[in-house]
Amino acid sequence: MKPDYLIVGSGLSALVFGALMANSGKSVQILEAHEHPGGFGHTFTMAKKYTFNAQLHYVWDCGEGKTVNQVLKRLGLDRDVTFERYDPDGFDHMRMPGYALDIPSQPEELIRRLSALFPANSDRLRQFVNEVEKTGAGLQILAPPIKLTELLKHPNEVFCAVQYLNSTLQDVFDKFQLPQAAQTLLALQWPDFLLPPNQLSFYAWVLLFRGYQAGAFYPTQHFERVINSFVKVIESQGGQVLLNHEITNFIVTDKTVTGVEAMDLTTHQTHEFTGETVICNIDPKKAAKMIGEEKFSPKLRRKLNYEYSPSNFMAYCVVKDIDLRNYGFGKWNLFHTEHEDLNEAFTQMYEHHDFSNPSFAMTTPTLLTEASRDCPEDCQIVEFLTVANYDYFKQLRETNRKTYNLKKQEILDSILDVVEKHYVPNFRKHMVFHITGSPTTNERFCWCPQGNSYGSSLTPRNMGLGRLNHETSLNNFYFCNASSGYPGFAPTIWTGALLYQRLSGDVILGNN
Numbered sequence: 001m002k003p004d005y006l007i008v009g010s011g012l013s014a015l016v017f018g019a020l021m022a023n024s025g026k027s028v029q030i031l032e033a034h035e036h037p038g039g040f041g042h043t044f045t046m047a048k049k050y051t052f053n054a055q056l057h058y059v060w061d062c063g064e065g066k067t068v069n070q071v072l073k074r075l076g077l078d079r080d081v082t083f084e085r086y087d088p089d090g091f092d093h094m095r096m097p098g099y100a101l102d103i104p105s106q107p108e109e110l111i112r113r114l115s116a117l118f119p120a121n122s123d124r125l126r127q128f129v130n131e132v133e134k135t136g137a138g139l140q141i142l143a144p145p146i147k148l149t150e151l152l153k154h155p156n157e158v159f160c161a162v163q164y165l166n167s168t169l170q171d172v173f174d175k176f177q178l179p180q181a182a183q184t185l186l187a188l189q190w191p192d193f194l195l196p197p198n199q200l201s202f203y204a205w206v207l208l209f210r211g212y213q214a215g216a217f218y219p220t221q222h223f224e225r226v227i228n229s230f231v232k233v234i235e236s237q238g239g240q241v242l243l244n245h246e247i248t249n250f251i252v253t254d255k256t257v258t259g260v261e262a263m264d265l266t267t268h269q270t271h272e273f274t275g276e277t278v279i280c281n282i283d284p285k286k287a288a289k290m291i292g293e294e295k296f297s298p299k300l301r302r303k304l305n306y307e308y309s310p311s312n313f314m315a316y317c318v319v320k321d322i323d324l325r326n327y328g329f330g331k332w333n334l335f336h337t338e339h340e341d342l343n344e345a346f347t348q349m350y351e352h353h354d355f356s357n358p359s360f361a362m363t364t365p366t367l368l369t370e371a372s373r374d375c376p377e378d379c380q381i382v383e384f385l386t387v388a389n390y391d392y393f394k395q396l397r398e399t400n401r402k403t404y405n406l407k408k409q410e411i412l413d414s415i416l417d418v419v420e421k422h423y424v425p426n427f428r429k430h431m432v433f434h435i436t437g438s439p440t441t442n443e444r445f446c447w448c449p450q451g452n453s454y455g456s457s458l459t460p461r462n463m464g465l466g467r468l469n470h471e472t473s474l475n476n477f478y479f480c481n482a483s484s485g486y487p488g489f490a491p492t493i494w495t496g497a498l499l500y501q502r503l504s505g506d507v508i509l510g511n512n
């Protein structure tokens with residue numbers, strides 16, 4: 001039977017949209033190319049005992065009354081899917097030679113810590129942090145669906161936000177003339193965007209920075225529980241999540257999308273699937289190419305003309321017989337740079353493939369929750385993340401697999417040298433398992449074009465007024481993913497919930 005909603009791709013925004021629709025009595029069918037649901041948020045197990053989440057590390061907007069909580073409550077999942085809070089006194093530990101700053105939840109405490117490090121610049125630092133607060137408040141008012149009364153009530157915040165529409169984080173650092181080291185400490189979570197300050201949209205930075213300040217979280221039962229719970233809601237309402245089904249084409253008559261052709265990757269047979277409405281969770285640009293870009297309106301074609309976010313390198317490691325809590329790790333992330341200028345560090349790694357002075361993120365999921373499902377009790381999981389260039393890795397992989405593997409090992413080694421020098425002297429001796437992922441790994445397992453990490457790149461151009469949303473200019477066809485909403489766990493949950501709200505008229509997202 002033709003479902004009410006045929007959804008292609010099972011990323012977070014698709015699962016949330018599908019679960020909300022199924023829960024409201026609509027029939028839902030999801031087609032997913034991978035063997036696991038969840039897209040970037042899928043979970044995989046290696047050596048039969050170590051479980052890793054592909055890309056999710058820490059998330060925001062999960063506290064009582066916030067977006068994620070509102071959606072979970074509506075689905076009756078809020079008791080089953082719970083979250084552990086990172087240390088509010090320092091959820092991101094920023095480290096560079098000569099400096100250390102733990103980012104606290106309270107802006108006033110952040111100003112105090114920054115002023116202690118840079119006493120001669122304390123006024124500028126205070127002004128900068130206050131501007132971030134004001135911009136964030138303005139952006140919250142400007143987020144759809146916009147309420148006119150709120151706009152009129154807070155003109156200063158709205159004006160403050162609007163003036164930074166085209167600004168990078170670097171523009172705002174320059175405006176407030178912050179010292180270089182303070183800039184670096186504040187922007188050291190750059191792997192969360194895979195962009196350096198001189199390319200990153202100030203809006204994107206403010207949204208994430210304040211989001212984590214309000215509460216950084218990790219799911220009590222790891223990310224796998226979150227994804228599986230959404231799938232369970234869909235299936236328990238008679239819906240279907242068909243894995244190993246790769247969409248190869250869309251069926252379009254005149255300007256109406258009626259279904260897709262999909263190959264069952266286990267049998268290599270192609271079948272047609274139809275739906276009253278088709279929801280596209282796969283990359284919108286990739287979908288538009290399959291459909292034929294000429295079928296879209298000129299306005300849509302302009303919006304589809306985004307550049308992809310840079311790709312990344314990941315190392316998933318397991319250490320045994322060592323407790324990393326004895327080495328300064330805990331309910332926080334570590335961000336380290338050897339290079340004081342993040343713009344240069346990024347260019348060195350991304351453009352020149354030179355990782356001799358690495359800048360990277362280190363996360364320790366097994367220290368964030370007591371639930372031990374992810375590895376044996378005497379082990380802990382450690383993950384490293386930094387930027388990597390898709391074209392470079394693709395060429396390496398296609399021309400010489402040995403050189404490709406050596407490059408991945410070289411990046412890991414250079415990160416581990418830093419870890420052993422500054423944090424855990426014998427780290428390698430305790431490492432019992434590791435596997436590394438490159439931009440081509442992203443492409444193969446997350447089906448993302450050019451291995452992109454966050455969909456469209458988080459530059460001011462892509463974050464501005466021309467940003468894509470759910471509208472496609474075709475009938476019965478809507479986009480629903482990071483590039484047509486916003487990337488990240490909470491933002492994609494918001495994207496799926498907002499589309500549900502728009503198509504059903506059932507309001508679930510309140511002010512938060």
Ligand SMILES: Cc1cc2nc3c(=O)[nH]c(=O)nc-3n(C[C@H](O)[C@H](O)[C@H](O)COP(=O)(O)OP(=O)(O)OC[C@H]3O[C@@H](n4cnc5c(N)ncnc54)[C@H](O)[C@@H]3O)c2cc1C
Nearest residue numbers: 009011012013033039040057058247447453482487488489
């Ligand atoms: C390295 C990295 C680290 C990250 N860390 C965090 C973090 O710590 N916190 C956070 O909040 N966010 C993080 N994110 C971002 C977050 O993971 C994503 O923004 C979010 O999961 C994207 O969800 P989505 O709904 O856009 O769908 P996607 O995850 O993009 O899913 C799309 C789905 O479509 C499927 N698909 C594609 N093509 C086809 C096809 N032809 N046929 C069938 N199916 C297809 C794919 O297999 C995939 O399952 C990170 C991302 C990366 C890359």
